[in-house]
Amino acid sequence: MSIILVTGASSGIGKATAHKLLQQGHTVYVAARRVEAMQDLEVHGAIPLRMDITKEDDVVAVVERIQREHGALDVLVNNAGYAIYGSVEETSIDDARAQFEVNLFGLARLTQLLIPAMRERGRGRGTIVNLSSMGGKIYTPLGAWYHATKHAVEGWSDALRIELKAFGIDVVVIEPGIIATEFGDVMTQPMLDRSGHGPYGKLAHAIAGSKSPMSQPSVVAEAIARAVQAHRPKTRYVAGNLARPLIFVRKYFGDRVYDRLIMSQFR
Secondary structure: OOEEEEEOOOOHHHHHHHHHHHHOOOEEEEEEOOHHHHHHHHHOOOEEEEOOOOOHHHHHHHHHHHHHHHOOOOEEEEOOOOOOOOOOOOOOHHHHHHHHHHHHHHHHHHHHHHHHHHHHHOOOOEEEEEEOOHHHOOOOOOOHHHHHHHHHHHHHHHHHHHHHHHHOEEEEEEEEOEEOOOHHHHHHHHHHHHHOOOOOHHHHHHHHHOOOOOEOHHHHHHHHHHHHHOOOOOOEEEEOEOHHHHHHHHHHHOHHHHHHHHHHHHO
């Protein structure tokens, strides 16, 4: 069994993933700002840690505790993240920077600190799982900054994968589709605050009112668990509603067809 850290485990995909990995018998550390929201995981054997992924002291403390108690981590699941929506024009650069601090730089800093022990152990069993999104391959209106972070995670992960291959550490990207999490609740009202009353107001309200069937977080947790268990995991796993068809259309039919398809949903 493996020593695993799951970030962003206070809700949604992170929490479902932690539950799944605990069921498989792994030792699971769970990290989030809201420790109280991880009490149910603690009851089932998880080890909760308070961590704001954007605060160096928090990140260092988590790494030091895990390495003090177990040495090298076997699996890191970089799940912490959120989405801001709003037009490029009306979204402040400070808000955009905050999005990158969580979705890319926080993830990257935690990974940097954990790699040396994983590499030096030399067992060829380390795995780093980075949560991207179908939004790392496609795009939606008013989501420029969010998509920018997820496209960045995709490219960053690809480069990291080939850097770490010689040390037996796998890097896996997970690309969820539309999942029933807090994502929409966190995204919608701030989007309307930014862009609901100006030149993009009609589009913002159409996006806020759109409804698509959602997959449960357990669908993504299953994909992550398969990657963790695999002797040779795939480089990417796609899971959840609309992810496969939208990625397919963008890849094989091109930008113009994809543009028309996606905008037809918000008329």
